[in-house]
Amino acid sequence: MFRAERCHCSAGCVVRPLRDGKTDARIKRLRTSHSRRLAGYVPKEYGLDGAMTPALSIRLAGVDDADAIGRFQTRAWEQSYRGLVPDKYLDGTSWSDRAQRWLTRMASGQRTVWIAFAGSTLLGVASTSITPPGRPDLPQLELASLYVESSWHGRGIAPILLQRAIGKRPAHLWVFDANTRAQRFYAKHGFITSCERQVDLGTALVETRWVRPNLSSTTRDHAGA
Known part of the structure; x- marks a missing residue:
């Protein structure tokens, strides 16, 4: 029947x-x-927005990734900072110069670098460094960079990279005063502005230091209140 x-x-x-x-x-x-x-469930074989795209993967970068990171950073700066950063600076910095700096940073251990891929396409980079001696008032960890391919903004890559790079640990970073998008992102993830400002030597833009306390400690304090 x-x-x-x-x-x-x-x-x-x-x-x-x-x-x-x-x-x-x-x-x-x-x-x-x-x-x-x-409910917003997305199968593993789909991308972050539900489209049929290769799954996102995150891994630590090595010196062999320096060229790819240099090319990616150059593209990311062009996408995010054209109109904010002077054209002379953007046009005068080559991807190969950036690649050499990334190679030196990773080879020397100055930076720990995480990279995000969809298939073979590099979509995001995050790096951290240790705060120089003489600043006991700052967290030991500095978020030195966080870049995401502009076409993937708002699709969850930046929070994932941030989590891999610093977790819930206290950290600090510099943010251009003109970069309001970045300011909103970091405020959402627990960073607050400090009174410390400086002029970035490369771009001549004013930037402010943002600091985040230990989130896990904050959570425990609120839970016990």
């Missing part, structure tokens, strides 16, 4: 007539699938 039944999700799917023993199982699968989609 055959029967047809309408799925109770908002899409109102009609289940094709199947034998009784199989219909209930199919309806259950449909309800589960649509409930997940309505």
Whole structure:
């Protein structure tokens, strides 16, 4: 005997007539699938926005990645800072110069670098360094850089890279005063502005130091309040 039944999700799917023993199982699968989609569930084989894109992967970078990071940073600065940073600076800095700096930083241990990929495409870079001696008032960890491909802004890569780079540890960083997008992002993730400002030597832009306390300690304090 055959029967047809309408799925109770908002899409109102009609289940094709199947034998009784199989219909209930199919309806259950449909309800589960649509409930997940309505809740924002994204299968692993899909990208962060639900599109069919390669899965995101995060790993530590090595010296062999220096060229790719140099090219990526050059593109990221062009995408994010054109109009904020003087054209003379953007046009006068080559990807190869940046690649050499990244090679030196990683080879010497000055920077710990995380990179995000979708397939073979580099989409984001985050790096940290240790605060120089003589600043006991600052956290020991500095977030030295965080860049994401502009077409992937708002799709979850920056928070993932931030988590890999510093976790819940206290940290500090410099943010251009003109970069309001970055300021909103860091404020959302627990950073607050300090009174310390300086002029960046390369771009001649004013930047402010932002500092984040230990989030896990803050959470425990609130929980015990």
